Amino acid sequence: MKIPYYPGCTLKTKAKNFETSAIAVAKALDIEFVEIPRWNCCGAVPSLSDDDLIRHIAPVRNFIRVEEMNQDGIVSDEHRIVTLCSMCFNTLKMSNLRMKKNKEDLRKINDVMYLEKEHYKQDVEVVHFLEVLKDIPPSKIKEQIKNPMPELKVSPYYGCTLLRPKEVGIDDPEDPLIFEDLLSTLGLNVVNNPLKTRCCGSYQVVSDKNIVSSLVYDILTNAKKNEAELIVTSCPLCFFNLDRRQKDIIKFHHNFEPIPILYFTQLMAILFGLNEDAFKFEENYVDYKDLFERKELASK
């Protein structure tokens, strides 16, 4: 299955480990991510001003590129865009909903984009990779598991942009389970975290790291109280905050034991026994090696 893939800028710079592992995992499941030619910014961050129409030009232009991929035969009758970054997913999907609902807004945007050969015909659907995985029969995913780790206690962290606002969320915004379902299919010991949808502090990290460190401390310790050994996420900004802020947390909480954070696709790549190039672990700050060495010894 070939599907148009929207990377976004972070996956090409800070979150290479997410992109590389996701493409490898998708390939193992017979899904080919075809990067959208000439993609541009997703339009992040969603503007909160009343008159923000200009900010929707960027997402709509990406939708036109997907329609062009279908016209050029790069993909055949595949109008979904698969995203990995939760923020890109959120921004693109919000914009798509607005364009489908508000014809006048779309008309204005099409008019400004007169260099494009075609107008946006509203036939694109924005999906997150987790939704694509949900549609794959669990047996097919299970077949790929070469390194089962039934003992490994994993807690998912959703953050906010996968779930809120409700219209764009991929699952129930209050009590989502899509991540847990995937982790169960992967044969892992899924651990609940009551703060799995709590905000990580997001861009506040730019102005005040301490606000973020304090939020991250709560999120991590709640997962650890339920004996989580590993946290997985799908958002590069959540990942950055959960992973990097641990070096600050140790300064305030001397008995804090670091806990590894992985993109869910990195964990899948390990379970699938994929080549080590697919993990790109050198970009993870908190050490994960001890954990997997322990698990490997335990399973022998």
Add this chain to the structure above:
Amino acid sequence: MDDVIKVKLIPIYILSRKYYVPEGSTIITAMEYAGFKLKKGVGCREGFCGACASIYRLPNDYKLHGGLGCQTVVQEDMQIVQIPYVPAPKAIYDLEELEPDPNIFLKYYPETYRCLSCNTCTKVCPQDLQVMDYVQAAIRGDIERVAELSFDCLSCGLCAARCPAEITQFNVALLGRRIYGKYLSKKGKFVEKRLKEIEEGKYEEGYKELMTLSKEDLKKRYFERDLNFEIT
């Protein structure tokens, strides 16, 4: 009076004033015909230096067009003004100390990240470059694509003058091409080989001989030179 050449004059507007200029003139020649003495806003007159950026509108067309004054032919009722210079921030860096890091554009031109993907820069570019595409490539740290897409940029500045996000596209592109040229482009072996030959004095005798030749002999040598030398 057979030797009189008749030229049709057409009306154009320069800085809002009407002038009649010969049909087929470029913006630059039309302005000079109209009596403007151009000290700035003109350079090579061959479409290479980027000094004569101009903007214009045509009758019954809402679009604002960009063009090089020396390459754009005037049309009837065209409204023209030159933009000889665009104030632009220019980062100071030492190319020797830079690294081809994907975040290099963030460091020197952080405003690049304000891009709205509106494509206004592409619309105005007199070189027909995909300006917005290279700005987007810069944001994602794809230095090679920045260099490739901006190769024909003349730094005329029209993109930066029009950008609603106030980005200086042409300086971003210049940084990209410099890093690409120094650190990422494939280096041909012939440069090293030729440098070594020069250092070893292989051409000393030849130069001495050339210095003794007459102008005619030099011309003859120039036109008979071998153009199929090996550059691998």
